[in-house]
Amino acid sequence: MFDRMMNLTRHVSLRQLQVFEAIARLKSFTKAADELYLTQPTVSTQIKRLTDVIGLPLFEQIGRQVHLTDTGRELETAVKDVFGVLDRFEMKVADIKGLKQGYLRLCVITTAKYFAPEVLGRFCQRYAGVDVSLKVTNRDSVIERLIGNKDDLYILGQNPDRDIDLVTRPFAPNPLYVIANRDHPLARERQIPLERLAEEYFIMREPGSGIRDYVLxxxxxxxxxxxxRMELGSNEAIKHAIYGQLGISILSLHTLIQETAHSQLTILDVQGFPLERQWSVAYAKGKELSVVANAFLTFLDEESAQLRKQLDKTYSRLSRRRENGGGSVI
Known part of the structure; x- marks a missing residue:
């Protein structure tokens, strides 16, 4: 047994274990390669070397689905323990260094990309010795990363519908509005019933989007x-489709912050809107946060007022009406 353990420690690298963990969690070699920014042949090579050292298969493929073998499940448990120890060590080192040095890993849903980089920038200006990483992806992928404890903190637009034990802290509003081209006939209407809205062509986000699920x-x-009418993989693509008068959509007001006074977009006056939601920062219950992560939580509370001001200005630009009840005058 001792010789076998020595063989593992000599010939198994942390990179191989990282690749293995990603495949086990995502159940896909391709998705693991994308997440780790590796080519698929590299991922396959790392797993082959790991399998050769252990001497038993770790995965079996049935159709297109990748499954863990019994040995793979045992290794998955061991790898989680190893990475947990290393994460706790990293946090202890960060605590010793304080905020003079440190690292923050933040994962956010796609819509949060419209404000998260600016917030991180201001955070780094205050704490110049802190390095940060930002992962932007859709709601389902954020939840998968949260379950896998891949990051320090997560920004969500709504709580997951899965049974996950989380700590969540709301920090800013995230209202959803109906958006149309300013030349759309409904731009001249007030208090539009939802029934009337359902007659229009809609442009939706792809499956896995939190806003899509909330709208449906x-x-x-x-x-x-x-x-x-169509499903698109990004808010920017949806906005361009609205520019082209292909339909209307329901978007977070944060996605419109960069729209200028000459924008072709306008907010429709629809009964029951905006749909009021909150941005929340989340982490797994029981997770030990580093000094840097706790400092960022406090910083987010301070940023709330700034984010509210940005939303107020955006709404003012995109919802003005002519006195005669005509379309937008932006």
Whole structure:
């Protein structure tokens, strides 16, 4: 047994274990390669070397699905323990150094990319010795990373619908508005019923998006179904489709912060809108936060007022109406 343990410590690298953990969590060699910024042949090579050292297969592939073998499940448990020890050591070192040095890993849902880099920039200006990483992805991927404890903190637009034990702290509003081209006929209407809105072509985010699920839930609760014309993978693509008058959409007001006074977009006056949501910062219950992570939580509370001001200005630019009830005058 001792000789076998020595063989593992000599011939198994942390990189191989990292690759293994990603495949086990994502159940895909391709997704693991994307997450780790590696080529798929590199991922396959790392797993082959790890399998050769252990002497038993770690994965089996049934159709397109990757499954852990019994040996793979045992290794998964061991790897989580190893990475947990290393994470705790890293946090202890950061605590000893204080805020003169440190590292913050932040993962946010796609819509948060419109404010998260600026918030991180101001945080780094205050704490010049802190390095940060920012991962931007859709809601489902954020949850997968949270379950895998891949980051320090996570910014979400709504709590996960899965049974996950989390600590969440709301820090800023995240209102959802109906957005259209300013030349759209509904731009001249007030207090538009949701039933009327359901007659229009909608442009939606892809499956896995939190806003998509929330919008569909809103329509379902009213006994309605939106007429989905197309599904797009980013808010920027949706905005460009609205520029081209391909339909309307429901977006977070944060996605419109960069729109100028000459924007082709406008906010429609729809009954029951905005849909009020909150941005929350989350982490797994029981997770030991570093000094840097705790400092960022405090900093987010301070940033709340600034984010509210940005939203107020954006709404003012995109919702002005002509006195005669006509379209937007932005």
């Amino acid at each position: 839930k809103t329509f379902n609760e009213a006994g309605l179904r939106p007429r989905v």
